[in-house]
Amino acid sequence: MAPRTLYGKIWQAHLVREAPGQPALIYIDRHFIHEGTSPQAFAGLKAAGRKVRRPDLTFAMMDHSVPTRDRHLPILDETAKAQFDVLWQNARETGIRLFDMHSRNQGIVHVVGPELGITQPGQTIVCGDSHTSTHGALGALAFGIGTSEIEHVLATQCLQQFRSRTMLVRVDGKRPSGITAKDIILAIIGKIGIAGGTGHVIEYGGEAIRALSMEGRMTVCNMSIEAGARAGMVPPDQTTVAYLEGKPFVPRGNNFQAAADRWLSFVSDPNAQFDTVVELDAARIAPQVTWGTNPGMVTDVTARVPDPGQFADPVLRSGAEKALEYMALRPGTPIVDIPVDRVFIGSCTNSRIEDLRAAARVVAGKKVSRTIKQALVVPGSRVVKVQAEQEGLDRIFTEAGFEWRDAGCSMCIGMNDDILPPGERSASTSNRNFEGRQGRGSRTHLVSPLMAAAAAIAGHFVDIRDWNVDGNE
Amino acid sequence: MQPFDKHTGLVAPIDRVNVDTDQMIPKQFCKLLTREGYGKLLFFDWRYLDGGAPNPEFILNWPRYRGASVLIARDNFGCGSSREHAPWGVLDYGFRVVIAPSYADIFYNNCFKNGILPITLAPDQVDELFRRTEAKEGYQLSADLMNQTVSDGNGLLFRFEIDPFRKEILLKGLDDIGMSLQHEAKISAFEKSHPATAEMFEPVDLYKVEN
Ligand code: SF4
Numbered sequence: 001m002a003p004r005t006l007y008g009k010i011w012q013a014h015l016v017r018e019a020p021g022q023p024a025l026i027y028i029d030r031h032f033i034h035e036g037t038s039p040q041a042f043a044g045l046k047a048a049g050r051k052v053r054r055p056d057l058t059f060a061m062m063d064h065s066v067p068t069r070d071r072h073l074p075i076l077d078e079t080a081k082a083q084f085d086v087l088w089q090n091a092r093e094t095g096i097r098l099f100d101m102h103s104r105n106q107g108i109v110h111v112v113g114p115e116l117g118i119t120q121p122g123q124t125i126v127c128g129d130s131h132t133s134t135h136g137a138l139g140a141l142a143f144g145i146g147t148s149e150i151e152h153v154l155a156t157q158c159l160q161q162f163r164s165r166t167m168l169v170r171v172d173g174k175r176p177s178g179i180t181a182k183d184i185i186l187a188i189i190g191k192i193g194i195a196g197g198t199g200h201v202i203e204y205g206g207e208a209i210r211a212l213s214m215e216g217r218m219t220v221c222n223m224s225i226e227a228g229a230r231a232g233m234v235p236p237d238q239t240t241v242a243y244l245e246g247k248p249f250v251p252r253g254n255n256f257q258a259a260a261d262r263w264l265s266f267v268s269d270p271n272a273q274f275d276t277v278v279e280l281d282a283a284r285i286a287p288q289v290t291w292g293t294n295p296g297m298v299t300d301v302t303a304r305v306p307d308p309g310q311f312a313d314p315v316l317r318s319g320a321e322k323a324l325e326y327m328a329l330r331p332g333t334p335i336v337d338i339p340v341d342r343v344f345i346g347s348c349t350n351s352r353i354e355d356l357r358a359a360a361r362v363v364a365g366k367k368v369s370r371t372i373k374q375a376l377v378v379p380g381s382r383v384v385k386v387q388a389e390q391e392g393l394d395r396i397f398t399e400a401g402f403e404w405r406d407a408g409c410s411m412c413i414g415m416n417d418d419i420l421p422p423g424e425r426s427a428s429t430s431n432r433n434f435e436g437r438q439g440r441g442s443r444t445h446l447v448s449p450l451m452a453a454a455a456a457i458a459g460h461f462v463d464i465r466d467w468n469v470d471g472n473e
Numbered sequence: 474m475q476p477f478d479k480h481t482g483l484v485a486p487i488d489r490v491n492v493d494t495d496q497m498i499p500k501q502f503c504k505l506l507t508r509e510g511y512g513k514l515l516f517f518d519w520r521y522l523d524g525g526a527p528n529p530e531f532i533l534n535w536p537r538y539r540g541a542s543v544l545i546a547r548d549n550f551g552c553g554s555s556r557e558h559a560p561w562g563v564l565d566y567g568f569r570v571v572i573a574p575s576y577a578d579i580f581y582n583n584c585f586k587n588g589i590l591p592i593t594l595a596p597d598q599v600d601e602l603f604r605r606t607e608a609k610e611g612y613q614l615s616a617d618l619m620n621q622t623v624s625d626g627n628g629l630l631f632r633f634e635i636d637p638f639r640k641e642i643l644l645k646g647l648d649d650i651g652m653s654l655q656h657e658a659k660i661s662a663f664e665k666s667h668p669a670t671a672e673m674f675e676p677v678d679l680y681k682v683e684n
Contacts, residue, residue: 016663017656022638025656027663037556039506050650053660065504079504086506130555130579144555144579147508148586156653158660162636194491195549198578228552230578294491294552315547319490415500434495434553436518 003269005166006235007201010141010266014124016158023160029123029140031057031153032109033096035083036064036415037128041150042090054157055095059118060087061109062101065415068378068405071101080416107381107407110134110348114218115383117247121236121263126153131348131431132231133224137217138244139236139266141201144225165199165275167229170206173283178465180358181216182350182429182448184208184280185223186288186298192278194296197229200276203268204234208282214243215354222349223431226295235267287464289335290433290446292323297433299335301451301463307331326435327443328423336461338445341424343368343375343456344438345402345449347412350429351380353387355449360393361469362453368401369459375402376418378410402456414439427455475588476646480569481615482542484606485533492546493553494580498562511558512565537610545602546573551580560587570616572623574599585639588646590616592623592633605629618644 004012017025031054033041038060045052052058065080067073075081084101091098099106105116110131113119121139126132128150135142145159153159169188189196202224209220217234224232234240241260244250251259286300297320299306308320308331324331329338345351345359356379368375377397379385385407388394394404411418412430414437420426422441429452430437433444447455450464502514519531527534533541544563550573551559560583563571569589574596576584584591594602605625606612615624618640624630642649 014667017659025653025659027660027667029667036503040508040557043506043508048648048650050654077504082506083504128555128557130553146555146557146560146579146583146586148557148583152650152653155650156660157664158653158656160649160653194552195575195577198549198575225553228549228577294493315490322489413500415504432493432495432553434493436499437495440499440518 003272005268005272005274006139006203006233006266007141007164007166008272010122010124011163013122023162025158026124026161027158028126028153029057030059030113030118030125031157032059032061032113032125032127032132033150034061034063034109034127034129035087037147038090038150039083039086040147041128041154042086044148044151045154050155052094052096052154057157058096058154059113060091060096060098061112062087062099062106063108064409064413066101066106066408067416068408068410068418071406077416104382107379107383108348108351108409110218110222111352111380111384114138114214115247115381117244117250120244120250120259121240122266126159130225131222133229134218134222134348136221136224136231136233137214138240139233139263141231141233143230164201164230167197167200167202167276167278168274169202169204169278169280171204171208171280171282172206173208173281175208175211175282175285176465178287178450178469179282179285180448180450181212181219183285183288184282185220186290186295186446187285188278188280189223189227189295190288190298191280192227194226194294195228197224197227200229202227202229202232203274204232209234210237213354214239215352218352219349223295226431236263287448287451289451289461290444291327291329291335292320293326293433293435295431295433295446297323298446301335301461303335305329305331305333305335336463339371339425339460340427340445340455341373342420342426343372343452344378344411344426344428344430345376345452346378346380346410347428347430348380348409349431350449351378351384353384355429356384356388356393357391359449359453360396362450362464362467363400363402363457364396366400366457368456371459372456373424375456376405376411377402378405378418379407381407400457411438413437420444427452427461474586474646474648477569477588477590477618477643479615479617479619480542480590481613482569483538483540484543484545484602484612484614485538485541486603486606487532487544487546488603490547491549491552494551494556494559495553497551497559498556503556503558508561509565511562512567515562515566540567542567543570543572543614543616544568545599545606546571547599548573548575548596550576552577555579557583557586560584560589564589570614572599572602572614585643588643590618590643592616594623594631594633598631601629
């Protein structure tokens with residue numbers, strides 16, 4: 001048999017039906033749903049008189065619109081409350097497991113899935129959310145779908161899919177101190193562009209990827225969609241197996257060994273062919289900061305805001321001009337001279353325990369700059385929150401002047417009341433700097449947790465490599 | 474889903490690359506529970522001023538583009554969030570056809586689920602459509618899915634490629650869930666032998682609400 005990629009193996013293992021000239025029917029192992037994109041799917045299902053085929057493989061989460069302050073207070077946002085009620089009712093009626101906002105396991109769906117071991121290597125995973133690519137960090141094929149497809153999966157536990165092309169992104173070399181998984185993925189997007197991965201599933205490889213923790217791999221896979229790829233994956237290895245052992249939804253004892261052996265077979269064969277190969281050298285990556293209105297508009301912290309005139313392509317040039325106008329930035333401004341109004345540490349990209357530990361190392365014993373209006377830390381899940389509190393990270397943050405909140409999407413998307421006001425500028429560890437993403441008229445700069453924490457202290461961007469933070473690797 | 478066969482209509486241009494779905498329907502409207510009513514919200518932040526009045530500078534508010542039903546756009550149209558609210562908004566606004574040099578995958582796929590025809594043309598062909606739309610007020614295009622053509626009745630005729638399966642679904646307005654359910658026997662057989670479903674996890678009761 002010809003050597004196969006990880007993607008090819010998972011694809012093959014989930015083929016229910018194949019016919020020439022038609023999309024394949026592939027089986028879906030885990031279906032995550034949340035309050036934002038699922039109501040219309042359930043309504044459609046009901047209208048057609050159909051049932052949820054596998055409630056046991058479906059997991060519902062409240063994350064996008066949940067309040068991150070006191071959850072025992074009444075929810076004043078009527079539309080958000082209606083979403084929660086509908087999700088609750090749909091879960092109850094169909095027998096789907098629901099992590100509602102009071103569950104101790106609640107959190108952002110892409111943090112909770114891996115953290116509870118619901119996500120496992122070799123699986124197919126979908127969710128009505130484009131950052132479902134996150135779960136690929138465990139060696140699963142995971143991607144976002146639309147609401148019509150949610151309905152399709154609820155009804156059939158399958159999806160009609162055309163086979164994707166494959167892209168290998170190899171990051172060789174060692175990651176220097178101060179450079180995080182976030183900087184790696186931003187550098188990749190800067191290199192291939194926000195449509196560079198369109199039509200592809202990305203497999204990440206190379207020494208720098210293998211050296212990443214599971215949290216770091218999730219950060220990388222999370223932003224695959226920002227490069228246009230629906231899915232990103234890292235082949236499972238001992239790091240993956242060690243991460244999963246003992247998680248609530250993972251088999252135990254002998255069953256665990258059997259599962260681990262099977263998981264480890266989901267790696268690309270030597271000499272497997274990829275349609276596209278991209279190579280980066282980790283040693284040359286600097287801390288990354290976005291300057292524009294999409295994640296591909298990114299540069300080194302040591303650089304300056306680019307001059308749109310330097311783009312030869314007229315369409316790119318006008319895109320850069322519009323972006324700088326929206327961001328109120330002048331070409332040639334050193335990135336480190338850009339002042340920040342608010343800092344957000346959170347989102348499915350960077351809200352896991354390791355992210356919070358890294359940010360805490362930066363702020364320990366320091367104070368948030370007086371020029372900063374708000375600095376928020378929002379753990380990705382309640383499990384992360386409890387762990388962080390046990391480690392005393394919450395106190396480090398609050399003593400420095402950060403607010404410590406309950407778990408959810410929060411200011412990544414501003415669907416609850418954590419909104420970046422018009423005209424204000426954030427340093428944010430999230431994944432999208434689109435116009436209005438964190439609030440209408442708001443201006444987002446994407447950075448790593450280390451860089452966001454440092455910007456909170458300094459009041460503007462700084463090169464974290466100058467700070468000599470302990471254990472910065 | 475309403476079938477798509479042929480459509481002729483007024484063309485409106487959005488001359489911007491990488492238009493993301495956050496731009497089409499901002500998040501505050503993703504809290505609604507229906508599939509309808511997103512037309513008035515389409516491109517909300519561009520289309521309305523702070524007080525809610527229409528922004529006269531935004532192109533879809535120009536009188537000459539009122540009633541447009543064919544949208545021409547630039548590369549990577551519909552990137553970002555998977556929200557199907559974006560195509561719902563496009564359709565509810567009145568667009569049946571989108572023409573661009575390239576699309577983001579999820580948006581492209583979502584169009585077919587909603588009876589919108591997303592046509593891909595070469596960049597220079599799209600450039601030509603932009604030129605003609607801007608040059609002539611009331612410029613109309615016809616899209617013919619069966620014959621895979623776009624034409625303006627004035628000498629312009631472009632052929633486009635489309636996957637034959639997707640073409641058929643759109644032409645007939647087929648219910649793809651119903652089609653998949655015809656393979657019920659195959660799905661059941663697959664489930665019996667598939668490890669991730671046969672061997673379920675340890676039973677942990679996470680269902681109950683823990684305060
Ligand atoms: S944290 Fe942000 S990107 Fe992630 S799922 Fe929530 S809203 Fe989407």
